[in-house]
Amino acid sequence: MIRVSASGVNRPDVLQRKGAYPAPAGASDLPGLEVSGVVEGGDAAAMADAGLHIGQRVVALVSGGGYAQYCAAPAGQCLPAPEGWSDAEAASLPETVFTVWSNVFERGRLQAGETLLIQGGSSGIGVTAIQLAKAAGATVIVTAGSDAKCAACLALGADHAINYRSQDFAAEVLRLTDNRGVDVVLDMVAGDYVEKEVGVLAEDGRLVIIAVQGGVQSAINAGLVLRKRLTITGSTLRARSVAFKSALAKACQAAVWPWIAQGKVKPVLYRTFAAGDAAQAHALMESNAHIGKIVLTWGDV
Template sequence: MRAIGLNGFGAPEVLVETTRPDPVPGAGEMLVRVSASGINRPDVLQRKGAYAPPPGASDLPGLEIAGTVEDGDATALAAAGFKIGDRVCALVAGGGYAELCVVPIPQALPVPAGLTDVEAASLPETFFTVWSNVFDRGRLQAGETLLVQGGSSGIGVTAIQLGKAFGARVIVTAGSDDKVAACCALGADVGINYKTQDFVAEVKAATDGKGADVVLDMVAGAYVAREVQCLADDGRIVIIAVQGGTKSEVNAGEVLRRRLTITGSTLRPRPVAFKGAIAASLRTHVWPLIEAGRIKPVINKVFPAAQAAAAHALMESSEHVGKIVLDWKA
C-alpha cells in the first residue's frame, strides 16, 4: 500500500510517500480502504518527535480516516452492524496516512448520510475529543456558557456547533477579525480577537459579570490563570493541549472559594472500550444532527495525499478555519 511516513523528525518535508506491507486485521478489528485522512495537531507533534504513538499503534501518522470496509473480524463486524463494503469513518491511534488502515471496530462509525468520504474524514478526531471533554468531562449543560479558546481550529468549529446544538451559549477566541467573523457565522454568540482584546474582560462583559461555565482550553500555560478569572462559580476548565506551555500558576484560593474544577485529558492512549463508548454516544446524539444538516463539516482545504507536507505547513501556519484533509483518490 501507499503511505505517508516520516523520514526522521522535523519540518513538514520529513513527510514522504512510501510503501508498506498491507496491514492485517486481528480480532475485533476491521480493515478499511482509506479514501481520505484528516490532519490534526497531534500529527504535527508526532512529526516533530514530540508525540510518540502509544504502544502497539502504527508508527505512521494519522488519527482519523474515512473509507470502505474491506475485511475484518466477521463476528465482531456483524455484532456492530457493519459488513464488507460499508462506508465508515473512524478514530485510530495511528496509521491513518495510508491507503489501508486497521481500525478497532468499536471506534468506527457509519459515514453520515449525505456526506462524502472527505467530509467524513474530518469528523472523528474533533468530534470524539469535543464530546469527551466538553460534555463528559466538562459536563456542559443547556443554558450554560462555553468559552472555546481557538474557535477557528478544527476542534473549535466542532465545539461551536455542538455547544449550540445542545443549548449552550458559545463564546470563542480567535487570532484575527476574519477568524472571529467565521466563528460567528458558524453560530458563536460572541467572538473575541485575542490579539486586540482582553478575553477576560470580554467574557465578563458578555456574561454580565458571571463568567463562563466551561472553558475548552488548547493553550494552557499562562492562559489557565486568566481563565480562572473569567470562570463562573462552579465552573470547569478542560485542558486538551498545551500550545502555550505546560506550566501554569493559579490562585488556589479562587479555586477553593468558588468551587472550580481544572481538569484535562488526552484521547490517543485511552483504551478501545473508552473510545468505543464515545463513538456510541456520538452515533446516538450527534450523527442524527449531522444527517439533518444541523451540524456540518467545516473543511478549509483538501490536499492530494502525496502533498501531506504542504498540508502540515498550512496547519502550522494557523491560517486555516476548520479542517485540513488528505484525499487518497486525488
C-alpha cells in the same frame, strides 16, 4: 480493514512529525488519527457486534496509521459515514467530534442554557465545539487570532467572538457575561491562560485542558478554586483504551449523529490535498492560516 478514501489532518500529526508526540505502544507509527473509507474485511464477530458489514462507508478514529491507503481500526471505533457527506468531509469528523464530546460534554458536563468559552474557535476542534455546543443549547464565546477567524466563528453559530490579539479575552468574557463568568472553558493553550480562565469561570465552573500550546506551567489563585467550587480537568484521547474509545463512539453516535442528520452539524473543510502532498498540508496547518479542517484524499495518488 478500511480501504481509505480520505484522512483527516490534525495538529497532533504535526507534533508527531516533529518528534514531540510519539505513537502509543502497539499503534502504527504512521501519522493519522482519523479516516473515511469502505470496510474491506475484518473479524466477522467483532464487525457484527459493531453493526458493520463489508462494503459499508465508514469513518473511524484510530491511534495512528491513518495516512495510508489501508488502515486497520477496532470495529467499535468505526461509525457510519454521514449520508450526503463527501469522503473528505467524512474524514474530518471523528477526531474532533470524539475529542469535543469527551471533553466538553463528558468531563466538562456542559448543559443547555450554560455558557462555554472555546479558546481557538477556528481550529478543527473549535469549529466542531461551536456546532455541538450550539446544537446542545449552550451560549458560545470563542477566542481567535484574527478578525476574519472571529467572523468565521460567528457565521458558524458562535454568539460572541474575541480577537485575543487585539483584546484581553478575560476582560471581554466578564463584560459579555455581566461579570458572571462562563460555566465551561475548553482550553487548548494552558500556560498563563489558566490563571485568567480560573478568573472567568462562574461558580461551579469547569475548566477542561486539551493541549498546552502556551506551556505547561501555570500559576492559579487557589482561593478562587475553592470559593467558586471549580473543577480543573483535562484529557488526551489517543492513548485511551479501545474499550473507552468504543464506548465514546456509541455516545457520539447517539448524541451527535442525529444532529448531523438534522443539519445542525456540518463539515468545515478549509482545504483538501492529494495524500502525496501531505507535507504541504502540514505546512498550511503550521502557518495557522486555516479555519476548520484540512484533509488528505487518496483518489489521485
